[in-house]
Amino acid sequence: MNKAVIQVIDDEAQIRKLLEIALQSNDYIVQQAANAKDGMILAANHPPDMIILDLGLPDEDGHSVLKKLREWYTNPILILSVQSSEEDIVKALDNGANDYLVKPFRTGELLARIRSILRTAINEDVNPVIICNDLQIDLSARIVKKKNELVKLTATEYHLLSLFVKNEGKVLTHHYLLREVWGPGFINQSQYLRVFIAQLRKKIENDPNRPEYIVTESGIGYRFVNRE
Amino acid sequence: MKISIGKPKSYIQYFISIGSVCIAAAIGYAISGFAGYKVIAYILLVTVSLLSMFLDIAPVILAAFLSALIWDFFFIPPRFTFQVNTTEDILMLLMYFIIAMVNAVLTFKIRQAQKIARQKEEKENTVKLYNTLLNSLSHELKTPIATIIGATDTLQNNSMKLTANNRIELIAEISKASFRLNQQVGNLLNMSRLESGFIEPKKDWCDINELVYEVVKTIEDNKISQKISININPDIPLFKLDEGMLEQVIYNLINNATQYTPPDAKIDVMAMGYADILQIIIEDNGNGFPDDEIDHVFNKFYRLKGAQTGGTGLGLSIVKGYTEAMGGTVKLENIRPKGARFTIDIPAKTSYLKNLKNE
Numbered sequence: 107m108n109k110a111v112i113q114v115i116d117d118e119a120q121i122r123k124l125l126e127i128a129l130q131s132n133d134y135i136v137q138q139a140a141n142a143k144d145g146m147i148l149a150a151n152h153p154p155d156m157i158i159l160d161l162g163l164p165d166e167d168g169h170s171v172l173k174k175l176r177e178w179y180t181n182p183i184l185i186l187s188v189q190s191s192e193e194d195i196v197k198a199l200d201n202g203a204n205d206y207l208v209k210p211f212r213t214g215e216l217l218a219r220i221r222s223i224l225r226t227a228i229n230e231d232v233n234p235v236i237i238c239n240d241l242q243i244d245l246s247a248r249i250v251k252k253k254n255e256l257v258k259l260t261a262t263e264y265h266l267l268s269l270f271v272k273n274e275g276k277v278l279t280h281h282y283l284l285r286e287v288w289g290p291g292f293i294n295q296s297q298y299l300r301v302f303i304a305q306l307r308k309k310i311e312n313d314p315n316r317p318e319y320i321v322t323e324s325g326i327g328y329r330f331v332n333r334e
Numbered sequence: 335m336k337i338s339i340g341k342p343k344s345y346i347q348y349f350i351s352i353g354s355v356c357i358a359a360a361i362g363y364a365i366s367g368f369a370g371y372k373v374i375a376y377i378l379l380v381t382v383s384l385l386s387m388f389l390d391i392a393p394v395i396l397a398a399f400l401s402a403l404i405w406d407f408f409f410i411p412p413r414f415t416f417q418v419n420t421t422e423d424i425l426m427l428l429m430y431f432i433i434a435m436v437n438a439v440l441t442f443k444i445r446q447a448q449k450i451a452r453q454k455e456e457k458e459n460t461v462k463l464y465n466t467l468l469n470s471l472s473h474e475l476k477t478p479i480a481t482i483i484g485a486t487d488t489l490q491n492n493s494m495k496l497t498a499n500n501r502i503e504l505i506a507e508i509s510k511a512s513f514r515l516n517q518q519v520g521n522l523l524n525m526s527r528l529e530s531g532f533i534e535p536k537k538d539w540c541d542i543n544e545l546v547y548e549v550v551k552t553i554e555d556n557k558i559s560q561k562i563s564i565n566i567n568p569d570i571p572l573f574k575l576d577e578g579m580l581e582q583v584i585y586n587l588i589n590n591a592t593q594y595t596p597p598d599a600k601i602d603v604m605a606m607g608y609a610d611i612l613q614i615i616i617e618d619n620g621n622g623f624p625d626d627e628i629d630h631v632f633n634k635f636y637r638l639k640g641a642q643t644g645g646t647g648l649g650l651s652i653v654k655g656y657t658e659a660m661g662g663t664v665k666l667e668n669i670r671p672k673g674a675r676f677t678i679d680i681p682a683k684t685s686y687l688k689n690l691k692n693e
Contacts, residue, residue, distance in 0.1 A: 297539040315547045
């Protein structure tokens with residue numbers, strides 16, 4: 107497999123340097139831009155396999171850059187954002203970002219996210235049978251097994267789980283899940299989501315209080331994690 | 335004239351001034367049958383002196399004038415005229431007036447001097463407090479920065495002399511220092527957010543069970559030595575409140591407990607739902623708080639006497655600030671046989687929407 111090209115758009119030279127070293131030492135090719143304008147031109151001329159986009163750029167708001175990129179760019183975009191801006195993150199995810207990381211971040215975490223995003227991006231058509239440890243999900247037969255035993259899920263629970271599985275590793279926002287499962291009229295009825303996530307966890311997690319599959323992204327949403 | 339707080343308002347002052355002089359004059363009038371008019375001068379003079387102790391200068395001067403006129407008119411013979419016949423009486427009236435004035439002015443001056451001294455003292459205290467805060471804060475911020483600069487310098491300049499182990503240790507120090515710095519900056523940002531007064535809780539339905547376990551997981555990821563146990567009723571309803579604020583409150587309380595209790599201490603986190611009130615209790619079996627300091631621990635920048643370094647004294651004031659921003663209360667008490675208990679009560683809407691199992 108060819109080395110993946112990752113483009114970094116961030117105005118902070120130190121962050122760019124840090125990302126360059128971390129990414130190159132993990133066999134990615136890095137291309138950089140220090141502002142929105144250069145970033146968009148570079149991405150158009152040499153489309154990368156993935157973009158890491160900082161939301162706080164000097165020449166243009168990160169959200170508007172994200173929207174413009176999403177008009178034509180279909181590969182993954184990972185958002186970098188400074189601390190304590192849940193609204194920003196939710197907005198970016200709803201506008202088509204695949205994932206986010208809050209500054210300051212651990213490079214180990216960043217690399218794990220990149221691997222997960224790129225893997226999902228390559229396997230565009232999801233394998234109908236997904237196996238994660240003791241959990242087996244057959245999307246074509248609509249069957250879920252845990253430790254080889256059939257798990258009985260209600261229609262809503264199954265709908266939620268299949269969304270998670272199809273978007274493995276990706277953060278799904280509260281609004282997204284409510285809209286997809288219950289419909290557009292329910293996007294502010296987060297109590298349904300809370301109840302069903304708790305129920306689903308009781309059925310598929312080893313310890314529902316310390317979930318390993320459906321992980322909470324506080325104030326933002328949930329993420330399905332497949333730890334092989 | 336500016337009237338400081340605690341003193342009667344200006345028109346009331348004039349009222350008191352005139353009233354007191356009239357009362358004194360009435361008393362004088364009542365006893366004028368057997369007391370000489372010179373004794374009455376003393377009664378009026380004492381009245382003016384008493385007034386000067388708690389009134390502003392203008393009403394006191396008014397009292398001095400008024401009492402001099404009253405004395406002259408009602409008491410100096412010939413009575414009920416402003417006429418003064420003897421030289422002795424003229425001198426007396428003049429001296430009466432001067433004494434009353436001097437009295438008023440002197441008392442006023444003394445009070446002014448006291449006021450200035452008090453203001454100066456207050457200002458000095460504020461400056462002293464501010465300096466202490468600044469020292470502690472700059473210490474807390476500069477120590478990790480010094481560690482990072484020192485460690486990176488050593489790594490850059492002595493790389494040949496360092497053993498592999500030294501290098502690993504230095505890098506671990508840099509990591510610890512930056513983590514600490516990040517926490518301190520986080521605290522300062524939270525504090526300034528609170529101080530700005532622009533925080534509005536963003537309410538949404540919260541699963542308290544999920545939230546508490548998430549916070550505890552974050553804290554346990556920092557490799558703490560204390561044991562944290564969680565006790566939440568499985569039937570606790572959903573509460574509508576600001577998830578981020580509640581997380582911060584619980585995080586700071588547990589984090590505080592892990593930092594100031596012995597390594598083998600036990601920390602209990604409990605959550606209960608009453609009628610539209612969420613109660614969270616965080617209890618430890620550490621050494622508790624000194625009784626005389628319990629009332630101060632929620633104050634901004636307050637640190638226990640003899641506390642180890644490594645804190646800014648902001649954690650608990652953020653707890654208080656956020657809890658109150660959510661309309662709740664926080665209480666601290668020592669418990670038996672030993673330890674501390676924080677109790678948080680937050681009013682919030684509840685939802686018992688728990689039985690949708692067939693959907």
